[in-house]
Amino acid sequence: MGTHVWEKPFEAYAQKLIDEVQVPGAIVAVAKDGELIYEKSFGYRDREEQAPIDLDTVFGIGSITKSYTCVAIMQLQEAGKLSIHDPVVKYLPEFRTPDESHTKAITIQHFMTHTLGLPPLSSLFPGMLESMKDDPAAEELLALPELQGLEPIHTYEQLMDYIAKQPIELLGAPGSEFSYSNDAYALLGAIIERASGQPYEDYVKEHILEPLGLTRSVFHIEELGDDLNHSMLYSAVTKDGVKEVLRTPIWWDAPAMRAAGFLKASARDMLRYADVYRTGGSANGVRILSGASVAEMVTPIVKVDALKGYGYGLGIQPFGENATLIQHTGGIKGVTAHLLIVPEAGITGILLTSISDSPIQALTLGLLNSLLGRPLETPYATVDSYEAPLDVLRQSVGTFKSGEGDQVTVKFDEENERLVLAMGGKELPLRPIGEDAYLFTERNVDTSVRFVRSADGTIIRFALGSRQLPVA
Template identity: 65%
Template sequence: MKTNEWEASFEAYAQKLINEFQVPGAIVAVAKEGELLYEKTFGYRDREEKAPIDLDTVFGIGSITKSFTCLAIMQLQEEGKLSIHDPVVTYLPEFRTRDEAHTKAVTIHHFMTHSPGLPPLPALIPAMLPSLKADPTAEELLKQFEKDCKEPIDTYEQLMTYIAEHPYELLGPPGTEFSYCNEAYGLLGAIIERVSGKKYEEYVQEHILQPLGMDRSVFYVEELGADDNCTMLYTPRVKDGVREALRAPGWWDSPSMLAAGFLKSTARDMLRYADVYRTGGASGDVRVISEVSATQMTAPHIKTDLVRSYGYGLGTQSFHEKYTLIQHTGGLKGITSVMFIIPEAGLTGVVLTNVDDAPISNLVLGLLNSLFDRPLETPLVTFATYEAPLAQLQESHGTYKSGEGDEVKIRFDEENKQLVLAAGGEALPLRPIGEDSFLLNRNNIDMQVRFVRNSEGQVKRFVMGGRQMPKVEA
């Protein structure tokens, strides 16, 4: 494999980030037209044992699992066993929201596009409860969600009961509001099971992983037997102002949310999988869905911000003039991952790390810019200056909190006449880029955020990271 001109500068950039964020191990792999173009490993799969990483090292992929879940749904639609526009209650009659008419209107499509109208809920924590209780590094997380962890959510039925009984305000009619929803994806697993007659993980294994030759991709690492080419997990801590990565053995698991983010895979297997979306449904000589279904999966079904949209288990945006960037990230303890596809350029890529909160956005930005011969830190998108009315800025201050535990405070800076976001000890200015839309820069990465108003024009929610966080205090 010949050396590309950009490799040295990218690797120096990546190594600096990896050192700064104390990432124990990572792999970056890119293919062009299905052939490996670039591969680079950093650090170790097990830092203490100095165990190396290669293309076949098993990492967690987190929420990239969601694309596998949607692929399974599309396969079942092709077989005539369901329609993505069927109401969810057709297959899950136990499903309930806070409003009966709303419940009946929610379709599989709404689940797949994170638009069933549910705000962020804390269900993932009790859904992982046995794993968390067995993990000493999860002690603080369990304390934070103590009131939500009286009982584990081990079954789909328990998950549906939780959604029905948990107090929350619906975001809007189904299909109108995007808010990232792990609960919806957990229940897509239930639909797959009831329609196919197989366990979710068995269906994915038989209909996606095995046909594509992804023989090192598993939901449970125990399936790998004595094979030790599997990453150790690490989790970040800040001690005396210094970031460190703690060794944190033990994969978190969730039987009721398996379809939302618990697959493990390798760089080699993931490049093989990403080809499905590059080619329109096939990888090599194996077709797993039709071109029509693949196109539906990568279509921009719902806007997530000013430039990005969400398809079925995959995000999409325009990139570098004539290209489309299709991607999804994943994160959990010991996991930060991304898969990307640029079909028009014939490119697929994956970045896998063995610590949560790794600088994945920076790494991917540097990689994409290198591939397209642009300066390493060139933003994917630039925005013109927008003059936000002062009254609108002043209306947006307050505290916003999600059921997943995120909390931000927005204050109006009188001196500079701008909004400032405070979270996690940071104070970040918000730059207006559109009506109620702003840009914040964290760790040299631009993130779009926005405010959501009700029909009376009052600011009710703040959207960050795809999650709609209700205003809890003015």
Template identity: 50%
Template sequence: MKKAENFKAFEETVQKLTEKHMIPGTSVAIAQEGEIVYHKGFGFRNVEDALPVTEDTVFGIGSITKSYSCVAIMQLQEAGKLNVHDPVIKYLPEFNVNNKEALKQITIHHFMTHSSGLPPMSSLVYAMKRSMDIDPSAQNYPGLKIEQENYEPIDTYEQLMQFIADQDFELLGDPDTQFSYSNDAYALLGTIIERVSGKSYEQYVYDHILSPCGMKYSCFMIEEYGDYENITTCYAEDSSEGTKRIIPAPIWWDAPSMRAAGFLKSTAGDMLRYAEIFRNAGVVNGKRILSEESVKEMVKPHIQTQPGRFYGYGLMITPDYFGTTLVEHGGGLKAISAQLSILPEKGVSGVVLTNLAGVPAARVMQLAFNAYAGREVEASHISFEEYEIGEERLEQYQGEYESNEGMKVSIVIKDGKPVLISQKAEIPIMFVKENAFIAYVNDSTEIAEILVDDNNEPWGISYHFRQFPKVSTKQVVK
């Protein structure tokens, strides 16, 4: 009975989150040992026609696609066609960065773990440019106003490598020393998969992952669904008339050169089939998709992303999540906020899919796992104590931080307390170490780190899994 009561509390909490964030539709599903034990559709896949959300409703999954790219790489390693410790330039001789010595050392493994040293870049915007140019709602998507010269669309892998080579940047550090989330690295994994397998990236994923897993509602292109109607409408936030409202925004964004980084579409049912790879040591429906050894490598904590949290291959790893290991990844893009989470030791997997960007899918997943485990719905696996930071140090942290990817945040002091400003929102923050703080963003806790040089001088910030530099010290709020 306790579980039933918990799910009642869970659904009430999610309904409040849905109303607060104005989420049109949400699909939540949990499986135990591969069998779906809970599914709930909140809201609608199409609000205007009141069409329900089911286990087979198609949503975008965004960057959860990255784990598929790593499954493909591991399959190709098992087939003897590559090794994850091979230098990237063995397969991509056109790939180039300023630091020629580091260039020789960057391996496939570094691309898979976001540890190549590549900083955030604006290439994703140009890769999506053809979609965005025909989409009236593109202006409503936060963080895409890139303030630099206008490039032509990046349609091919070769154009992407040329774009990277043309950029004037320093690597964040030697390979394997710095974690910074890189869509470019993952796009180029798609290039390697194509060149090594002799198939297009999309065809390889279909033939070797989607089809053998029985994922019949998972495709890269919306046109591939043909007459299938159980597909969500895309929605976007619009504040052009002074008040926030959610509007239908039917154009799906695409980026041919970056599909390996985040453009697969799927359903709750299909995603839980896919999760079996990691829950069941590589076997789905009696078919071996990956060796047990390859799965172990994918869920190994290769590099720290935040205190207590690590990156494997295309997956985030939390070794102590209420005493067990959590394997997960999120995804976000226009009309997409998605979360896939697996507790392999417990035999549990879960997925949350929504049709609006920037909403707390990961938080909904945490609440669902709490309900399923019989915990208080709002329980957290981590707790923080406030660190008293000196006024002089806080002054040094003030200023604007900006990445070439379009992300911009500021740290200011308001009424004597530090505040993070992101997308015009003021977010209270609490320091938990000399150079680390937590921010409560979109009903989720985000950990950020101030990056300092050898002289302990702040030069940048690690936020939302990206490293980006401080660009000014001006005070934004008096």
């Protein structure tokens, strides 16, 4: 593994971002054609103990778990135990939405592509409640009005009952609207369990982790025993306008939602896992999926926004002129992660950090630009501007809120005659790129947003990145 001319500029760029956001620990690792070509750690796996990070340090990977869940579904399809075009109710007769005909029309593929028609729900919080209630880091979150009086969700059956009771408006017919759904992926775990006869976690271990030799990939950090080579968790709090990063060691868990985002893994394991997509189904000399199934997983089945598509548990977008980026991020308390594959270049990569608000997209952008010989801060893609009428801009203001606790406000800036997105204490100008479609830029990373209208032209939702937030 030699030194590359881009390493020092990239590491300076990365260190600046890491210092700015106060990321306690991170690792970046890249392979080309299956051989490690670059690794770099920043900070410590445990800041207080100054314990170092290496390729075998286990971090949370959050929603990257969703790709493993889709591998399992595709394996079961290959084994003849299900079809992704089967109705979900064939395996989950308890599953209900506000519309019975809608419910019956939802297929497994709709779950895999986040197109089942459900808006973002609050299910994850009662799902994690048991592990959150004893964690001081969760006090502020648990104090939110919408989380009061919730009963813990332990089982798939309880999760389906919770979903059925939510007073929601469906986004559209199955397959018509993309909105990221942890609930759909949680219930893919239930389908895997019922189709295979094994608990979800056991199936993943037996059919994915063990065959690939992923010995440092676990659902529970306790599985590592006395091995302390895993990341500590950190959380950011703001006191009197000053950000402070605190050691918060309790891992959150949601027994009924592990298929949506609760796997932990080392960088070495993640690079080996990424080879499944680079090679078309094999890694470590073992085939776990057919080339046809992998090709389907990495095909953009649905459009997410102006820049991105989504396959099965993976996002797909063009990168530069001649490359495709296959990727997924993950984030939960003490975790931000990014898995990436650029098949045309034979590149696989993983970025793992120990805090939930790390600048993972900007780090990934700098890494990809470095690997592919582009200036460090080149945007993911170039998007043409669009001339939006002033009256349309003025009509687009409002506040939007999801069941997951996200809330944003769109304002009209009279002085500059533009829309501004207010969220997380920041105000970000929105640049029109199409009818009701806009971009905002943060740390050189463009994020696409759009307004969703009803049949009579009224704005009813705001699609922010991958989620649709209803009008508050």
